Amino acid sequence: MVKDDLINELSKVIRLNKDETKAVIESLTAIITGYIVARDKVELRGFGTFYASKRNEKPARVIKTGMTVTVPPRYVPKFVPGTILKKEILETREQKNSPEVVRDVMKDSAPDTNSFN
Secondary structure, three states: OOHHHHHHHHHHHHOOOHHHHHHHHHHHHHHHHHHHHOOOOEEEOOOEEEEEEEEOOEEEEOOOOOOEEEEOOEEEEEEEEOHHHHHHHHHHHHHOOOHHHHHHHHHHHOOOHHHHO
């Protein structure tokens, strides 16, 4: 699934047009990115936690020359899946990518669409 697929699926569930749904997805990713860049955690309870993790300085070797260089410390994005996501994956691992499984998971986790009217 890519971003356009996500927009299509979400627009069906929340009954917004695709442009409005795209704005929701882009806003959500921008907000999450902003918090991660600011070194804050973003926790979506049950789904998972996004955060920035510091990697320490380390030596590395340039393959072409054999020279040793130092890679400076840096932050990298990380994601830790939540308990509900882990549970769903474990329960459905036998039926990987089955359309029925995808529909069932979406149906069980979708919000009540009557509240959007």
